[in-house]
Amino acid sequence: MKNKGLIINNEKEALCTLKNLNYYTFAGYLKEFIIDDDHYEENITFEHIYHIMEFDRKLRGMLYLTIEPIEHVLRTKISYFLAHKYGSLGYLDKKNFNNPKQHNMTLHSFSQNLKKNKHLGYVIHHNQKYDGNFPIWVAINLFSLGMISNLYSNLMPTDKEVISNDFNTSPEILENWIDNIAYIRNINAHYMRLYNQTLKKSPLICQRNHLYSINSYKIFDTFYVMKFLTVNKDEWNLHTNQLKSLFDTYDEYIDLKRIGFPDNWFDLFIKK
Numbered sequence: 001m002k003n004k005g006l007i008i009n010n011e012k013e014a015l016c017t018l019k020n021l022n023y024y025t026f027a028g029y030l031k032e033f034i035i036d037d038d039h040y041e042e043n044i045t046f047e048h049i050y051h052i053m054e055f056d057r058k059l060r061g062m063l064y065l066t067i068e069p070i071e072h073v074l075r076t077k078i079s080y081f082l083a084h085k086y087g088s089l090g091y092l093d094k095k096n097f098n099n100p101k102q103h104n105m106t107l108h109s110f111s112q113n114l115k116k117n118k119h120l121g122y123v124i125h126h127n128q129k130y131d132g133n134f135p136i137w138v139a140i141n142l143f144s145l146g147m148i149s150n151l152y153s154n155l156m157p158t159d160k161e162v163i164s165n166d167f168n169t170s171p172e173i174l175e176n177w178i179d180n181i182a183y184i185r186n187i188n189a190h191y192m193r194l195y196n197q198t199l200k201k202s203p204l205i206c207q208r209n210h211l212y213s214i215n216s217y218k219i220f221d222t223f224y225v226m227k228f229l230t231v232n233k234d235e236w237n238l239h240t241n242q243l244k245s246l247f248d249t250y251d252e253y254i255d256l257k258r259i260g261f262p263d264n265w266f267d268l269f270i271k272k
Contacts, residue, residue: 066230073230203225213223
């Protein structure tokens, strides 16, 4: 890195840092500063790159905190709807879903998760007292976000519409948003880079909600649609202010365009 022009102000500290970091992860953040195979941009320091890595790590943490309440809301709305319309065990009946094969795959994933979590108190309780029958409002707690995405996408069209109306959007849009957030959550779970990263998926625009076009394939797009999936206004605004604080802290080192955020992002995010 020194030979390519990276400025290392404290080699001892840099070596200590690299002992606790994957070098190739660090090098990934250097890519945007490469001029050619043998040179980095002038005046780029090791510390600068490390601060970008720190920012990215904290952004991933904030993303997780933002996704978590959305998962809870989706679990609640979907399970309550299924329970009221089809009964506590109606989710087990393929007739209540659009695609029997997809329904079987969802149940198989659920069965696998039951086995993995057989020592949980409520799993033991339902196995012993209710002969292994798990009502949907209990079962859905063992659904990953990817499974929730598959469950919603396989609902009957009229059922999907009832749930999507709660988010002021269409079934097609909500299905896409849940799938996109599940994709992002998986990226996050594997500690993959978000900063200056072009993603493989981008959520669809909802004309009822969006005030700004999203097709950057950057993390901004997903953050923006999460605004419309977070039902608690105060909780969302808290996340928005925390995000602004994070951006302000690392303002010297980051470029918000690298994650797709426009200059007026705060005004777009805040819920009145």
